[in-house]
Amino acid sequence: MFTLDEIREYAGVDGLTSPAAEESRKKYGANVMTPPEREPLWKQYLKNFDSPIIKILLFAVMISAVVSVLEGSGLLDILAILAAILLATGISFCNEYRSSREFDVLNARRDDVAVRVIRDSHPKVVRSRDIVVGDLILLEAGDAIPGDGWLLASNGIFCDESAFTGESEPAHKEIGEKVFKGSFVTDGKGRMIAAAVGDATGMGVIAAALGIDHSTRTPLESKLENLAGRISEFGYVMAILICSTLIIRGILVGDVTGFNVATANHVLSYFMLAVVIIVAAVPEGLPMSVALSLSLAMRKMTRANCLVRRLVACETIGSATTICTDKTGTLTKNQMEVAGASVTSPTLPGPVPASAAAWITLNAAVNGTAHLEEQEDGRARAIGNSTEGALLRWLRAHAIDYRQLRDEHPACRQILFDGKRKRMSTVVDLDGRRILLVKGAPEILSGLCMPAPNLHGVETLASRAMRTLAFAHKEITGDDESETGLLWDGYVGIRDPLRDDVAQSVTRCQHAGIRVRMVTGDTPATAHAVASEAGILRGGTVITGREFRELPAEGQVAAAASLDVMARAEPMDKLLLVQALQETGAVVAVTGDGTNDAPALRRADVGLAMGIAGTDVAREASDIILLDDSFASITSAVWWGRSLYENIQRFLIFQLTINFSICILVLAAPLLGYPEPFTIIEILWVNIIMDTLAALALCSEAPHPGLLDRSPILRDAPIITPFMAVSIAVTGTFLVVAGLLQLSTGFLGGQTDAEIASVFFAAFIIAAVINGFNCRAMDGRMPAFFSGNPTFFFVMSGIVVIQVLIIQFGESIFGTVPLTVAEWVTIAIAAAVPVLVLGFLIRSAFACHRASGKIPAGS
Template structure:
């Protein structure tokens, strides 16, 4: 930032001319923060291919194409896999791109903020982006400071610098002192000269030094990487085993007799089947299921005031084990209100007040300089001191017009509040008599009153961390305006109240196994009172930031895990707390609004930046933007994140059961001398179409209340739970045994080999569709049966309808024969009932063992 004497020499004393403003813009830059460098769109798209599942599918595409091109057939299989890849990556890319655009629009609004400056020797209004170094800027209470600079004039000027210092109390500024972009004027008036704009401001320097790349993999990314390794190993092992088995069988039955054309043809068919098994083992719909689930969660979270900037954060917030939250604005309304008073209510004062309630109302209205302003969005903004603003809102809530009282009783003289006097007084004329109205710190006013008042009520408010304010008056005789021998009128307790629903939201998080910790720059007494009211203080410790910072590293881990409240915290204390918690295995979500919160937001598993009060730097570092700055929105995000994770598990049970069954059937049927269970085109139908449609069906499940009744899934827990593994194995075994029984005996129908395999193919699809209902229920937890996911019924009904068409009319392509009505009824009963009953038995056994503590919850 340019020195004061240097910038004044450049700008002069009366503001810049239009020509000089252009010269300043050329020399010192524009007042827009350079956004972090974005990768080109093609690089953003290719980033979506950096997934083990996608890489396995790409390998399958290459192998499938190598086999299909010489054979002259099978390219449809290759193209279908490629289409699944492009669809999955396209969905992820589109949603992140759209979210990025919404975020940029949100930031651009800040740069269009109107600022009053002196240009060409006259006051005018320009957008914040057009401020240049040397501009004379006029400031008053409520304004955001648009650039770094120096105060040239100060009239009771104070500003909120918490974005840089972490201090919640406004800083009083004198002429010649420095002010920073991103601060807000809380009271008084002033005039500043801009000495640094855009990237040259303190905020810009911090933003450039930070960077925002996340290097830590999210829990879901790590689990899917591990799963991809297991699936690929299983697929390759099965392909080698099947190919080897078929070669041995071919030699034994005389299919492979030498290097003749017939033997080569058989070998090629074995190899193609092995390739199909590799493709069948990999759930092509998994990337699509993840992408669709993330997309759905992102849209729902945006409606719930959470703008998701990084798509995978939708799931990560659901895995959070600890939330480190700010106090002001997140838990509280960031709006001071009268929470209690010595009178039941203020009363409209008469010509000369006749009761303490009337004196208090008159004092609160007249003895002040603050105003209330109605904003375009219907909210009321305080122009001036927040404590005085609380008094004015209190009067308004009791239908008392403070403006009218000020017009009726204009102040003859005023002595403004200062830190030494701790009181303010105003002289007014009431029906020809002069009175002195005084308000201030109760302990100060009590010493000036006769008789001295009882302060027990004041002490009770103070113990609840309220800011107390007392009122007194006396009639002026002659010229004696001394603030002595006052008549005590009463007092009020003022506090920043909790947002609606905060205590319930905190309780829901705690019930869901999430530890909520409050990190604030406020004093311990206020922090403890708010934390206790919000339900955060539940037997843990209360520490100051310095106390935590000074602990030995070995003790910090234990202290972090037992911490409920950190008071007098500096931004770097929040970062240290996040790092300590993560080393202990916690998945940490952090809220922040200040520039210095950015390191903690970036380091956290999920950074939750404030959309209303947050600085550009904080929002750039965050993964999710809270559009209403409220903790309640975090609870909603956790709910959707857990739903997303559970929907992915639903899809995995459904698809891996099918894939497991196909691999075993293709291996076992030839060994037992049965007909080949599937043609390649049938495997394509089962593998690609059902993968894709099942992803749509199962990723659309709505959240259910039980999601917040269990602890979060540990970071190191496998995505395939013991219940899922047993369900896949048992249901898969049922499909395999039933399938082999049909192929060997034709017990469900079929007079010829074609009829037997057609019945088998139809029964396999019906059984898989019915298993979709078991997957919806998961482990006894399911949304409303019909209204929870109508898409499921449409998709599964569509699969059954298409399957009937394939069997009845697709013989030329699929090698099937039409079935009779009796055979279809037999298939429906024989395929559906055992799957439903078996699913119920598995769920009941797990519930029984879990109730007796033999299996942990969530296993």
């Protein structure tokens, strides 16, 4: 960035000509920050293959390909597994790509804001992206600073630099001081000269230095990796076990007799069976379940004002154990309002005010420079000083038109507020009398009034963390326009109120086991008051950023555990807090809107940037963008995130039960001398097609209120809970025992081997479908039977219909034979009733243990 003297020497102080502006653009660049380098689309797609489950599937494809070459068949198996892989990775890629495009459109709007400059010696309006080094820019209240530069003229300019400093109070700027891109003019007028644009600005330098990435591994990614490892181990152990057992059996019965062709054929068949075991153990539908669950959650969260930029963040927010939230704009409305006053309400003044309320009304309307801008939603946005805007909204709420009062009483003379005087004065003419109106800090005005007022009421409002403002007046006699001997009229208390739903949302988070912590640049007194009102302060500590920063690393970890509020926080304090909390094992969600928040957003397990007030850098560093800047949207995101995680667990119970029983059946049947329970094509139907369809059915389950009645899942907690493990083992064992009985005795029906095998295959699929109902009630309560998830009934009914068609008409492909109506009725009753009863008994047993406190909720 040029120094003030350097930029004056380069561009002068009278504005650029059009040719000079074009030359500056070529030399120093346009006012657009270079977006982080995006990976090529093919690389973005290939990243989806980094999933551990996908890797297992790819390994299964390789094994199947080898076997296919050896046997000259099995191509259909390979194609089916590849289809599952491509479908799962394709869904994830498409959703993240669409979200990325929406994010880019959101950011592009920032560079199209109109800016007033002096070009060719005349005022001109250009887009922010067209500002160049050396441009003379006209500023007034409400303008965004388009680039870094120096003030050449200042008439009471105040800038909101919270995006850099975290300080909520606007900073007073005088001639010759720096101003920064990303800050806003809250009051006054002036001119600046641009000394740096685009990537050369402070915001651009920070963005480049950050090198936005998302290296933090999410809880779901870690848990799925661990699960994949366990599934691989199970499959390999089963494969080695069956190969070894069958070889020993072959030696004992005379099938394996030495190095000859017959022995080679037998060993090859054993190897094929082992491959089938490995393929059967892999949950092919799991990537599909995860992708579909994430996709559905992403769409629902977008409707709830949460734009998801990183798909897996949908689940991570559900695992959050603590939320570090900003105050302004997130917990509060970011709109100052009058919350208390010495008068009941403002009163419309006559030609000469006759009451304290009327004098306050006239002072609030006339003695100021702010304006209200009506918005489409019926609200009024303050243009200019936020405190004055609060006064104007107060008048508006009582049907008093400040514009009319200003037109009727134009200012004869006006002295703007400054930090030294701490007051603003305006002289007006009232019915031929000259009146001096003064408003400002109560402690200052009280010393200028006769008699001195009692400030007890002011102190009461100040103790409630309100910004207090006093009003006084006097009639000017002769030439005495001094601000002494004033008559005290009263005072108001102004604050940025909480959003209407914040207290309720904070309570819901706490009830859900999520600790909410507030990080703000405000004073400890203000932070304490706001946190108490929001329900955040619940016995924890209030610490300043400086106190926390000066602690040793181990002291920061200890302090973070008990911290409820961090006040006077500086840019890097939030990052230190996130790191300390993660050291305690917490899954940390962070909200932020400023450039200075980007490091914490990036480091957090899930970063939540503001869509309205957030800077480009903050939003680029985030995982989720809150489109309405509301804390309540975080609660909705948590709800959907937990639902997503539970739906994945539902599918895991469903599929691992099937996979476990298939593996045991394929192992046990030959050892016991029974025919092979499944053909390759039947295993293909069960493992690929049926489980993929079941993923769609179970991941569509709607969230239920109970999700926010339990604590978050711990970061290191396995995704397979004790309840799930027992359910898989018990139900799977039942299917194995019942299946072996059918294969050995045909007790459900069938006379020939083909009929017995067909009844077994039909009963196995029907039992698996019925077990889907048990999976729906994973939390111990059956959800709304039909309205909760109509997709489930549609998909499961479709599976049953397809299964009937396979049995009745699939003899040439599946080797089945048609069954009678009586046999189908017997199968339906025998498969459905025991499985439903078994599921009910398992849930009841765990509910009793949970009620007794022997196992934690959610296990």
